[in-house]
Amino acid sequence: MSDVAIQAEGLSKRYRIGTASGPYKTLRESLMAAPMRPLSVVKSRLGGARPESKRQEEIWALRDVSFEVRAGEVLGIIGRNGAGKSTLLKVLSRITEPTSGLADVHGRVGSLLEVGTGFHPELTGRENIFLNGAILGMKRAEIKARFDEIAAFAEIEQFLDTPVKRYSSGMYMRLAFSVAAHLEPEILIVDEVLAVGDASFQKKCLNKMEDVGRQGRTVIFVSHNMAAVTRLCQRAVLLVGGHVVDDGPAHRIVSSYMDAGMGISAMREWPDWRTAPGDDVARLRSVRVRTEGGQTVESVDIRQPVLIEVEYVNLQSTLRPTAVLHFFNDTGVCLFSSNDFTNREWWNAPRTPGIVRATCRIPGNFLAEGSIAVLAAISSYEPHVVHALERDAVSFQVVDHSTGDGARGPYGGTVPGLVRPMLEWDVDVEPAVPNAATG
Amino acid sequence: MSAGDAAIPHEERRMAAPVPTVRIEPSHGWADLRLSDIWEYRELLYFLAWRDIKVRYKQTALGATWAILQPFLTMVVFSVFFGHLARMPSEGVPYPIFSFAALVPWTFFANGLTLSSNSLVANANLISKVYFPRLVVPIAGVLSGIVDFGLAFVVLLGMMAYYHVVPTVNVVLLPLFLLLALVTSLGVGIWLAALNVEFRDVRYVVPFLVQIWLFATPIAYASSLLHGPWRTLYGLNPMVGVVEGFRWALLGTRVDIGPSVAISAVVSLLLLITGALYFRRMERTFADVV
Numbered sequence: 001m002s003d004v005a006i007q008a009e010g011l012s013k014r015y016r017i018g019t020a021s022g023p024y025k026t027l028r029e030s031l032m033a034a035p036m037r038p039l040s041v042v043k044s045r046l047g048g049a050r051p052e053s054k055r056q057e058e059i060w061a062l063r064d065v066s067f068e069v070r071a072g073e074v075l076g077i078i079g080r081n082g083a084g085k086s087t088l089l090k091v092l093s094r095i096t097e098p099t100s101g102l103a104d105v106h107g108r109v110g111s112l113l114e115v116g117t118g119f120h121p122e123l124t125g126r127e128n129i130f131l132n133g134a135i136l137g138m139k140r141a142e143i144k145a146r147f148d149e150i151a152a153f154a155e156i157e158q159f160l161d162t163p164v165k166r167y168s169s170g171m172y173m174r175l176a177f178s179v180a181a182h183l184e185p186e187i188l189i190v191d192e193v194l195a196v197g198d199a200s201f202q203k204k205c206l207n208k209m210e211d212v213g214r215q216g217r218t219v220i221f222v223s224h225n226m227a228a229v230t231r232l233c234q235r236a237v238l239l240v241g242g243h244v245v246d247d248g249p250a251h252r253i254v255s256s257y258m259d260a261g262m263g264i265s266a267m268r269e270w271p272d273w274r275t276a277p278g279d280d281v282a283r284l285r286s287v288r289v290r291t292e293g294g295q296t297v298e299s300v301d302i303r304q305p306v307l308i309e310v311e312y313v314n315l316q317s318t319l320r321p322t323a324v325l326h327f328f329n330d331t332g333v334c335l336f337s338s339n340d341f342t343n344r345e346w347w348n349a350p351r352t353p354g355i356v357r358a359t360c361r362i363p364g365n366f367l368a369e370g371s372i373a374v375l376a377a378i379s380s381y382e383p384h385v386v387h388a389l390e391r392d393a394v395s396f397q398v399v400d401h402s403t404g405d406g407a408r409g410p411y412g413g414t415v416p417g418l419v420r421p422m423l424e425w426d427v428d429v430e431p432a433v434p435n436a437a438t439g
Numbered sequence: 440m441s442a443g444d445a446a447i448p449h450e451e452r453r454m455a456a457p458v459p460t461v462r463i464e465p466s467h468g469w470a471d472l473r474l475s476d477i478w479e480y481r482e483l484l485y486f487l488a489w490r491d492i493k494v495r496y497k498q499t500a501l502g503a504t505w506a507i508l509q510p511f512l513t514m515v516v517f518s519v520f521f522g523h524l525a526r527m528p529s530e531g532v533p534y535p536i537f538s539f540a541a542l543v544p545w546t547f548f549a550n551g552l553t554l555s556s557n558s559l560v561a562n563a564n565l566i567s568k569v570y571f572p573r574l575v576v577p578i579a580g581v582l583s584g585i586v587d588f589g590l591a592f593v594v595l596l597g598m599m600a601y602y603h604v605v606p607t608v609n610v611v612l613l614p615l616f617l618l619l620a621l622v623t624s625l626g627v628g629i630w631l632a633a634l635n636v637e638f639r640d641v642r643y644v645v646p647f648l649v650q651i652w653l654f655a656t657p658i659a660y661a662s663s664l665l666h667g668p669w670r671t672l673y674g675l676n677p678m679v680g681v682v683e684g685f686r687w688a689l690l691g692t693r694v695d696i697g698p699s700v701a702i703s704a705v706v707s708l709l710l711l712i713t714g715a716l717y718f719r720r721m722e723r724t725f726a727d728v729v
Contacts, residue, residue: 011463015727024609094463094570096726102464109461109570117568120490122497134486186458225514 003106005187005218006069006092010101012242013062013087061087063242064101070218071107074213076233077222078257084242085222089113089191092220096270098198107186110137114191121165125156127177128164132179145146146182154178155166181208187218200273206232207412210402223420226254227369230399234275255298255397258371266298268393273313278388282321282378285311285355285394289374292361299397302369302420303406306396309359312378317351321387323358326375329368335418341381365407365422368415369400466723470713476572483571487579491554492586506587506596510542517542521659528659530692533602540689541658541682543595544617547588548624548678549649555580555628556645559636563729573722574715578630581625586618599689607691616684619700619707623677626710631678633718636729657682661692662699674699677707 001121062084069075071308077085087199090096093105093111118135119128129150133143143150151157154175156167164172190209210233213219229236229250236253238246246253255266266289270276276283288296290307300306326337340358376393379386400406400420407422409413496502514535521527522534529537555577559566562576595716599606635641656678657664665673673679680703685697 011692090726091463094461097465098463100465102462105461106461107458113563113568118562120494122494123490127493131490134483134572135565137483138572140482194597231446232471280532288546365444 003071003075003211004068004087004104005071005107006067006103006105006220008092008101009066011062011065011088011091011098011103012060012100013091013096014058014060014099015085015087016058057087060242060333062091062098065239065242065244066101067237067244067247069218071218072216073235074219074221074233076229076236077220077239078226078229078236078254079239080182083239084396085239086191087115087242088239089189089222091222105187107188108137109188109189110183110185111309112136112180112191113189115173116179119164119172122163124161124163125151125154125167126160128175132176133183136180136183137185138183142184146392150178150182153181177205177208179227181205185217187220188212189220191222204413210412226258226371226397227399230254230397231369231401251299251397251399255371255395258395258397259374266394266396267296270392273326274387276313277390278312278378280378281316281385282387283313283315283320284376284378284388284390284393285313287311287374287376287390289394289396297396299399300365301364301400302400303364303403305364306362306367306398307359308362308376308394309375310378311355311357311358313354314351314356315353317353319385320347320349320351321356321378322347322381323356323360324377324379325360327362327367328373328375329370330419335372339379341406366419367398368418368420369398371395371397441551455667463475463550469716469720472719475573477574477578480571480575481703484575484579484582487575488583488585491583497582503587503590506590508590510539510546511594513546514539514542517659527660528663529684530663530690532604532686532692536598536602536604536690537661537686538659539598541593541656542600542686543591544620544681544685545589545653545656545658545678547584547617548620548654548681550587551581551584551621552628553626553645553649554583555625556631556635558628559632559725559729560639560642566729567726573725574629574718577629577718578625580632581628584624595689604690606689609688609691612686616681616688619677619684619704620681622711623681623703623707626707626712626714629714629718630710633714636721636724636725642701650676652676671698671702674702675706677703677710679703680707 036210061223065084065088067075077088079085087096089111090113092105093109093113095111095113116132118132120131123131129147130140130143134140151160154171154177156171156175159167159171164175167175206228209219209221213232219232221229221233233250235248236250236252237244238257244258267286268288269286270284273283273285276285278284286309288295288309289298289300291300291307292305298305308325310325312321312323314321323340324337325339327335329335338360340360373392373395375389375391377386377390378388400408402408402412403409407420477541496505499505501508517538518535522529522538526580527534558580559573560578565571566576568575631641655676657673662670662673662683680696680700684700686692687696
């Protein structure tokens, strides 16, 4: 199980872009260019005329990318648009050659860079299953053996002999994904497939991907869906401008990527209190996300409690400042807020100058999965005055590993709601069967 | 995921087939043809050809009848103008069958050439999203013409019966001439397919090329119009070998076809080999350019 599936060393890929006529030439241009070529050489020798414009036409989509994927590992590749993720997948699936570097790939590779590649609208569902299967690298016997399964998964059995141009887009996507889902290579390369289709379809894809991972196959997975990456992948690689800038456990890479994107992390400190957010009543010192054990964390298991610790300097003893936290999800919705005056004893206690540490404990099985940004503030009441306020003070990831004992239970689909509390249910069963139910 | 769950299917797979290893690296200069790759992807080749055949006549009112009509109507036109009005010599067989026996392989050649030269651009989405040996695409384009050829050939047999033309024993060599047509079509097709990716002008060149080539091939007329060394030289057009071969095998025309067929075969093979080499060389950037 621990042998290497993919070993990439110094992979680089250069593209030529920005030519006026687009990527392909016309014969006329080439023919015209041929006699001009010696002339332009002379020109550039003489006056150094625009050699730099030549250079601008090239970009390095990948630069010296090295990594290793072990057999059975699920590796996520993350990065912004244009970071080279898709190019890397194209090189690994042999669609395009690298400009330099090499990669050794051990095992049959199935790549899924698009759902429904090669589907022909004029052909029927049945015909497209065979065609698409062959394009994805399945043998005819394999497709035959799995045909019923594919049709059943796509839920299109009664339309098998209808041309796919008459399918609804949902049916089309289901069929296309179904064929791909039944591909059984040792190494599966998947790009943004989950970005298409509706939410329930995306979930279906995610679950299938999870199955693939459980079967011990090697998966390389590119997605912008950070929750999906943390859920599916053990390890992740962060690409920035064609370079690998980080490689490690998926939850760590994802949270550092998210933080880089938002400029916030799980820990925030203001070493010099004079420049820290605040006024002459109170000033923030630090905010951090931690476990019950006191360890600063960027991601938490949905089942575990998470603590937000606010430290501030209280500079006076007349007002009674308190810590306030607002929690936002990644769509910017404020989920809830909390204030340390819920601690009555503290609320009524007299204040003395000094450092105050207030910790808010959010129970496990309460937050929904995704990233959470925290606003921290110091306020006093009667009258209400905000002394210090820091939006996006810290952030963290809530990860649902779908272990079956969380609030999502064995369900793999979309769990609606801004929070995901584990509530108590009473269930009674009456042994008598009402007459109406038998009819 | 427990280690136990994962280990079982993995072990099974390992016993079933050895894990293939591929090294991905930039290739330099003239690449090796890697014909074994194409063999490995023969099922894809089959499905692509099958798709072309299926789709070709799907929304046409006359369907596969077009496969017959195309050469048949050309034959009628040729028979009226060249056979009847111009009274072209037809080597002792009725003019309609004389021209049709040439038009059947010609149509196969011309359609295969047209299809394969445009095949890479037409399948751009496949090429930029999936790996497979790219040569499969133009080969499938040429092979998909086999069914059309078969249908037209049946009509040719019917016409031979109608005109009481009995094939000679040479007919056993007919598959070789069909192969020659296929190799020529493929050779030119892959040259043009690879050029078409980079130079979209090819699309406009192809119909023109096919038209000129039709008249440079002894379809409407007999190659016996040429004499001596000129006829042998004429074999440089590989379709001359194909057409002469078809007439010789089916109609028993008494021409010495040996030298021109030999030259045609050599030219045709050269076209195929150089085409495949050029294609393989250009192939590495297809996905980036197409």
